[in-house]
Amino acid sequence: MTTLAADRADIDPASLRAMVSQAVRTLDGSSLPRDAHAVLSVSLVRMNTRVDDSAAVTCAVSATLRDRAGGNVFAVLEGTATGQGEPHRLRALERATARAAVGSAVARVPEAIRKRRR
Secondary structure, three states, rough: EEEHHHHHOOOOOOHHHHHHHHHHHHHOOOHOOOOOOOEEEEEEEEEEEEEEOOEEEEEEEEEEEOOOOOEEEHHHHHHHEEEEOOOHHHHHHHHHHHHHHHHHHOOOOOHHHHHHOO
């Protein structure tokens, strides 16, 4: 069995940015206040990979929402995901698991913005 850490993962900043952009595009912003101006930052916190007869990947990302005008952080969100697959498809499995973790965190953004507005 081999275990790998996040620095080995094939998730560079540009790839992470693309995953976040894709996840944000899937959000339904119709229920959000029109004046809800926030900045979203997402970081890859952890990616662990185990390889033996099959590959298993766990990924965690952290997202912060801050007020665009004042810069105050008003929400910290976490997204996690796990994936399993064939060892020869490890890179694709890592990317898919990271994409799912990002989607999990970004899906919480509308609720966090609504809660802030109360």
